Amino acid sequence: MLSVENLAKTYDSGDEALKGVSMEVSGNELVAIIGPSGAGKSTFIRCINQLTTPTAGSVLLDDVELTELSTGKLRDERRNMGMIFQEYGLVDRLTVMENVLSGRLGYVSMWNAFRRNFPADDVRHARATLDRVGLGGMEDKRADELSGGQRQRVGIARAVVQRPKILLVDEPTSSLDPESSRAVMDLLTEIAREDDIPVLINIHEVELALEYADRVVGFADGRIVFEGAPDEVDEDVRDTIYRGGTEGSLEAEPEPATESDDERPATPTER
């Protein structure tokens, strides 16, 4: 179970990206975070596995406080969190198999990592996972030979072979066409159910969020301004999230007019 409390992040530049966010994620639910660009969604996801160090607040993963860990301990905990990136985060010149197996790097010795010598169980799991994401037989291809949708599925496979306690997903579909986007969302839902882990997705396209999520969290200006079931997201709620309407938050600043473009769903090329 992931439990975040009063998480805040102020960048060196003085930008307050997060202004105290609290949230709990557990079971095998799929939680979608929606909100305009600059609302702090990405910062939130990155503050959970400490790729970005939060300024204040706490992050508890199964009762382990992540914000105060030593480097070594933090690495051990990172193995329990799978992360999926907007730009896939694949190493282009490595093979698909190496990219997937890099999810096990936290468990093998330096020398074995160097020789690409992973335990047989890891290799089996990697093969099985590639099959599962529909890339069976592509092990020896180089990552840069794949299409965008395929690359994102390699990214998912890498997170899955970590056998994580939670999946953190940062804008998985914003570089993809609508069809690949849906395939990726289907896959993430399936993983949440079958592997019985929660999935926390930060997503741009509202319609996809509403369709797939069990719970929707609306971010605006570094704060949570909405939390509820997908069918509770009506025009008023959208207004609150995207135009800083007065409904749920008095502090949220009105977004500039251009930002309302973000509301239009399923436009994969945005930003």
Add this chain to the structure above:
Amino acid sequence: MATESIETAGEWDRFDRRERLLRYVALLGTVLLTYVSWQALNVRYSYLVTAPEMTLNLFRRMYPPDATYAPEIVAPMIATINIAVVGTILAIVMAIPVAYLGARNTTPNRYTYGLGKFLIVASRSVHVIIWAIVFVIVFGTGTLAGILAVAFRSVGFLAKLISEEIEEIDRTAVEAVEATGANGLKTMLYGIVPQVKPAFIGLSVYRWDINVREATIIGFVGAGGIGMELQTRIDFFDWSGVLTILLAILVVVIFSELLSAWVRGKVR
């Protein structure tokens, strides 16, 4: 309306004419500059008249190449290759930290960045022969001076291109490896090394190929290799021996060029 369009047409014409005029001025300037330079060189015209005859004469004295002399140049030729290889290895070892300093995304601060750039420019703008002179003074005549000259000359070239490669690294990929819980070394091994390895190998081999050529000349100032042998033959006016050496250089240089091109085609 009509007058306006005529006026615009005139404008275009004038612009075109100015462009053409500029071209003629540039051409005239180049010719003039060449003429002045030629005058500055104070070439005695008697030289020019006799030059073709002298060339022919020289070739006659060179040909045929002295085959019996060939075994004697094997050792200096091998030394030349040794200098190129070891000089390149040394250059790589020195270039990695310099590249690290000279790349915007890895350098610790503004001053180290400046230092990195300075080292790159300093190494690149001093010709190998000048490095060779300096190292011959320091270490005496021989291969060591040659190796150091080649190495110091190559550092800037390698560091510059490697730092550009480092600047182009995909940060997300490195972060993604980090996010799996891999430690610093493993992150480097899986996130950074694969991204820079092909360029690194390609550049090293390319520089080695250039260094073979450079290693043929540093002997003129005593820094070892075939150049020293060539100088001796020339000083003795042993022209057929000179031709033998030239042919040997030709073979070695062209071979290393082909080898380097082949390797670079292989890694990507």
Add this chain to the structure above:
Amino acid sequence: MSGELADSEFASYDGEWERPTVFYNTAVKYLVYAVVLVFLVWNVVNVWVPIDRLLRGFGSAWLLVTSMFPPDFGVSIVVTPVQVGGYNVFVPSALAVDNDALRLWSGMIETLAMSIVATAIGVVISVPIAVMAAENLVPRPVYVVGRAIVSVSRALHELVIGIIVVVGFGFGALAGVIALVFATPGFLAKLLAEDLEDIDPTQMDAIRSTGASPIQVLLYGVAPQVMPRLIGLSIYRWDINIRAATILGVVGAGGIGNVLIRSFDRYDYQYSMAIILSIIAVVIVGEVASAVARRRVQ
């Protein structure tokens, strides 16, 4: 163990995986690595240097560096005392220039002159060689000759040619010019030939269909397509020739290199440093000027 898969199904997957290699198989791969390693080690062993010699070298390196500073350009400022309110105040009154400064100056002028003349001649002879080395423009035998000229010009360093011409013919700056002219096609003709091979053949055919002679086809169908590139490459080559001209004097082929090597011979290291710094300055200025000029042409 993997959640969704039965153990038996999971076990059916292959637990072995080996990274594919650009070599035919792992054995070949390790063989190649071994050969490369042996080659590298052989090179290092061949030139093995005793540590104490290296260490001694570092001592004399320090000595050399200290004796090179401050660089002496042969220019000094003359100061004369002026009485101001009962005190002697020294005021710079003139610039004293000695022979060293003059030699540095004239050597640099000669270097630049060599580079300009050599580039002009080099470009003129490179153009026909480039045409010869363009596969699409000439018959096969001519092409082979063209490529051979390019290869020889590339393989022999300009200093090698310089030293031969100096001893064989016995002249200074002209030897340098000849060496640079010799080296120019290896760069210019090679790159120009590559451009010629990429030209649009329909433009050539159009001229040919008017009944033009082969020379006319070259002039009207080919030349306009590669002219900007030729100018750009020529400027680039001039930049390279400046660099090369600064060191040709080391073997007696004229230019600032002559002055440099003589300064080393008489252990005038402060002057040597001044010359090296001047060379660096000229080379950098040439590089920047060439870059700017090439951008303007394109």
